[in-house]
Amino acid sequence: MGYIKSAALEETGYVVLDRYQQELDPKEWLDIEYVDWKSSGDTRFAPLASAKGEIECNGFWNHVPPRTDKDGVWIDSQTALAPNLTRRAQEPGANVGRCRVIELQPNTYADTLYNLHQDDNNRLNPDGTGWVVRGFFNLTDDKDSFFVLRDNRTDPSVEYRIALPAGAQLIVDTQRLWHAATHPGPDPRYCLITSWTSGPELDAYIEKYNGRTNVPNVEVSQDVLDAGQAEQARRDAARAAYYAAKGQAEKTAMSEA
Numbered sequence: 001m002g003y004i005k006s007a008a009l010e011e012t013g014y015v016v017l018d019r020y021q022q023e024l025d026p027k028e029w030l031d032i033e034y035v036d037w038k039s040s041g042d043t044r045f046a047p048l049a050s051a052k053g054e055i056e057c058n059g060f061w062n063h064v065p066p067r068t069d070k071d072g073v074w075i076d077s078q079t080a081l082a083p084n085l086t087r088r089a090q091e092p093g094a095n096v097g098r099c100r101v102i103e104l105q106p107n108t109y110a111d112t113l114y115n116l117h118q119d120d121n122n123r124l125n126p127d128g129t130g131w132v133v134r135g136f137f138n139l140t141d142d143k144d145s146f147f148v149l150r151d152n153r154t155d156p157s158v159e160y161r162i163a164l165p166a167g168a169q170l171i172v173d174t175q176r177l178w179h180a181a182t183h184p185g186p187d188p189r190y191c192l193i194t195s196w197t198s199g200p201e202l203d204a205y206i207e208k209y210n211g212r213t214n215v216p217n218v219e220v221s222q223d224v225l226d227a228g229q230a231e232q233a234r235r236d237a238a239r240a241a242y243y244a245a246k247g248q249a250e251k252t253a254m255s256e257a
């Protein structure tokens with residue numbers, strides 16, 4: 001039968017929407033409560049919706065009963081402090097699973113390549129229903145930061161680099177594309193991440209905000225690209241050697257974030 005997916009994401013796995021006027025909104029992400037949650041770098045997360053409405057970030061499949069990343073429960077104490085973020089996450093009218101703000105400490109392009117991972121949003125997702133994708137709304141004005149998306153974690157031949165100024169809005173099939181963000185800093189980056197179920201509501205939202213694909217890549221010098229690629233290979237080899245020495249199968253690249 002197959003999953004219901006957005007035609008707009010079919011070609012590349014992502015769309016960039018019109019930019020939101022982030023500067024007109026209060027900095028609600030500074031008011032909400034964060035928990036330590038490791039994902040693709042030095043991070044913390046502030047959930048707005050979680051499996052059971054508690055301030056925690058675990059995958060819904062790790063709860064009892066386990067379920068896919070749908071039907072997130074809004075956390076009243078958080079949404080009261082972040083009404084604009086909540087409104088924006090709910091605007092498409094698509095089903096929301098996890099919804100949270102990520103706080104990412106500064107990193108490098110090489111860190112990003114090592115951190116590239118695929119999400120696990122569709123674990124336990126019933127066949128024939130909507131595929132879960134993710135919205136990324138950049139909150140801080142990270143003029144030198146960019147999202148890195150690849151078809152293949154170690155192959156640089158397909159790499160999209162999407163700029164992350166305040167108000168940048170992306171929707172990404174994060175189970176298909178390997179992804180992580182490069183953030184030079186010096187201050188932490190904040191971004192609202194929402195799991196949405198694909199379907200007519202999300203398609204209409206993408207159309208309303210002129211979702212487009214194949215936007216120009218953020219320019220990065222070839223030296224930095226090459227050095228990052230070499231560093232990813234070096235760290236991958238070091239990790240493989242570490243697990244070999246312990247007599248364990250190497251853990252595959254980090255899933256879920």
Ligand SMILES: [Fe+2]
Nearest residue numbers: 119174256257
């Ligand atoms: Fe992720």
